[in-house]
Amino acid sequence: PSRVQYTLIKDKPSAINLAASLKEAGLFVFDTETDGLNPFQAQLAGIAFCTHPGKATFVAVDGISEAGGLFESAVTDRLSLADCREIFGPLFADASVKKVCQNAKFDINILRCQGMPVHGVVFDTMVASYVIDPDQKHNMDDLAKKYLNYSPIPLSALLGTKKEAKKIFDVDLEKLKDYSAEDADITFRLYQKLKTLLDDAGLNDLAERIEFPLIEVLSDMELSGVKIDTSALQEFSFELEKLTINLTEEIYAIAGEEFNINSPQQLQKILYGNLRLQPTRKTKTGYSTDAQTLEDLQDAHPIIPAILKFRQVTKLKSTYADALPKLIEPSTQRIHTSFNQTIASTGRLSSVDPNLQNIPIRTEMGKEIRKAFVPSDKNHILISLDYSQIELRILAAYCGDEFLQESFRKGLDIHASTAARVF
Numbered sequence: 001p002s003r004v005q006y007t008l009i010k011d012k013p014s015a016i017n018l019a020a021s022l023k024e025a026g027l028f029v030f031d032t033e034t035d036g037l038n039p040f041q042a043q044l045a046g047i048a049f050c051t052h053p054g055k056a057t058f059v060a061v062d063g064i065s066e067a068g069g070l071f072e073s074a075v076t077d078r079l080s081l082a083d084c085r086e087i088f089g090p091l092f093a094d095a096s097v098k099k100v101c102q103n104a105k106f107d108i109n110i111l112r113c114q115g116m117p118v119h120g121v122v123f124d125t126m127v128a129s130y131v132i133d134p135d136q137k138h139n140m141d142d143l144a145k146k147y148l149n150y151s152p153i154p155l156s157a158l159l160g161t162k163k164e165a166k167k168i169f170d171v172d173l174e175k176l177k178d179y180s181a182e183d184a185d186i187t188f189r190l191y192q193k194l195k196t197l198l199d200d201a202g203l204n205d206l207a208e209r210i211e212f213p214l215i216e217v218l219s220d221m222e223l224s225g226v227k228i229d230t231s232a233l234q235e236f237s238f239e240l241e242k243l244t245i246n247l248t249e250e251i252y253a254i255a256g257e258e259f260n261i262n263s264p265q266q267l268q269k270i271l272y273g274n275l276r277l278q279p280t281r282k283t284k285t286g287y288s289t290d291a292q293t294l295e296d297l298q299d300a301h302p303i304i305p306a307i308l309k310f311r312q313v314t315k316l317k318s319t320y321a322d323a324l325p326k327l328i329e330p331s332t333q334r335i336h337t338s339f340n341q342t343i344a345s346t347g348r349l350s351s352v353d354p355n356l357q358n359i360p361i362r363t364e365m366g367k368e369i370r371k372a373f374v375p376s377d378k379n380h381i382l383i384s385l386d387y388s389q390i391e392l393r394i395l396a397a398y399c400g401d402e403f404l405q406e407s408f409r410k411g412l413d414i415h416a417s418t419a420a421r422v423f
Contacts, residue, residue: 006181007057008173010078015087018049018057023091025051027098027122029188032107033180035063035168039109039223040331044081045168046176047088048184053192056181059084060173063114077173085115095120102126102140102187105341108219122208124215125187128194130342131207138342144186147193152186153179211341218339218349225334226356230325232372237321240313240365247310254303261310264289270303277301316360320369327354334376389414 009015022028029050036042044063050056062078079087091097092111097120101107104124111118129138136146144150158179159166168176198204252258255274259266267289271277279287280296287293291311297304327335340350351357359373360366375381387393392414396404407417 003054004182004185005055006178006185008177009057009059010173012079012083012087015059015079015083018059019087019091022049022051023094023097027051027100029056029100029184029191030092030107031101031180031183031187032110033168033176034110037106038329039106039113040329040336042110042113043169044084044110044114046078046180047084048180050181050184050188053189054185056184056188058177058181058184059088060176063169081114089116092116092118098122100125100187100191102143102183102190104215105219105222108216109223112219112223119216121215122212123191123195124212125190125194126342127211127215128191128198128207131203131211132194132197132201134342134345134347140183140186140190143190143194148186148189150186152182155179214341218341222336222338225329225332225336227334227374227376228324228328229372229374230328233321233325233369236368236372237317240317240321243313244310244317247306247313251303251306251310254301254306261307262314267307271297271301275301275303312363312365316365316369320359324354324369324372 009018029048031048033045033047034042035045044061046058046060046063048056048058060078061084062080092099093116099118099121100123101121102125104121104127108118108121125140125143126138129136129143136142141152141154144152158171158175159168198207248261251261255270257270257274259270261267264285268286271289272279272287277297277300279293281288281290281293291308294304294308298308324335329336335354335356337351337356338353340352343350349357359370361370373382392404393408395401396408403417403421404414407414
């Protein structure tokens with residue numbers, strides 16, 4: 001935006017003055033800059049603050065000075081990480097001082113891993129955008145274009161791309177200040193705009209009572225992580241390897257020749273050429289060999305169940321038994337997923353890197369993967385909780401239908417009793 005005032009702070013006295021003015025303001029936007037996305041490993045390069053549109057301050061932080069000698073030399077023209085903690089730590093921890101962010105969970109996780117717990121986040125522009133319209137894009141660039149008719153400085157303009165990409169600590173501080181302060185400024189403007197839109201749509205209650213408080217809960221969950229029994233997974237991986245070898249030999253024997261079972265082209269030749277099975281669906285590269293097609297052909301030939309079992313076994317091995325131990329965070333010895341609050345338009349959470357919401361359970365082999373998720377120690381247990389037909393119960397309460405409510409009170413099978421009533 002034109003006529004902005006972005007300030008760079010690198011010394012302790014200026015940082016102390018800034019912290020005092022932020023506390024006095026009672027509400028501020030903040031945005032962290034890091035050299036990575038993994039909160040356990042990322043180094044803090046700075047924090048931008050904003051309390052009024054058009055005015056923002058970037059505090060450059062020497063995030064690598066405490067990195068345990070990983071770097072040859074520390075950056076010197078910045079506030080030390082220890083001073084940053086001492087000056088801004090109490091401010092972030094003070095819930096009475098309100099905070100606003102774009103994708104607050106990321107910034108909370110970063111600061112918590114740097115020894116600065118964050119409380120008092122009262123507004124997240126990304127989450128607010130999701131509450132207003134779950135199907136629109138929620139990243140800051142898209143929100144700025146849609147609601148402010150403005151295109152912020154892209155990260156690529158700062159770091160470059162691919163082979164020429166710089167590390168954030170090598171970026172000129174003036175440029176880093178402009179980029180980060182602009183992010184904080186734009187977030188403040190979006191906060192003002194989206195707060196009004198939430199009010200107008202009557203969605204404030206949903207945002208303030210459910211969605212915004214959930215951010216801190218998800219942060220706790222992500223940083224806590226989950227422990228897995230690696231020896232159990234290694235043992236299971238060994239069993240799956242033996243099973244894969246046996247299934248491979250079985251498939252070769254049925255086919256009468258050796259071929260690459262994972263190659264759709266070679267599988268097509270065996271199934272539809274050699275064995276003359278009737279194809280059900282055509283693709284650009286021939287006839288389909290996907291899971292649905294093979295399930296439709298399940299009874300057509302004994303090779304089909306063997307191939308489906310082979311696929312199941314190799315997927316369990318590669319996706320879970322072998323992959324999960326590699327995702328353990330060395331500093332915590334746990335797996336840490338990321339929970340997305342703004343992806344599924346239904347309001348459900350999704351989980352990525354890794355997806356812990358789709359660990360198989362329907363097969364005996366899938367249950368072996370689940371068994372590897374264990375309590376953190378002998379003082380803890382894992383419990384499973386699930387609402388029974390929560391949507392229908394909410395429906396019964398809202399519409400006041402006597403029959404539905406009575407069925408739930410009596411503990412009847414709701415589908416059977418509804419079907420009987422319809423009949």
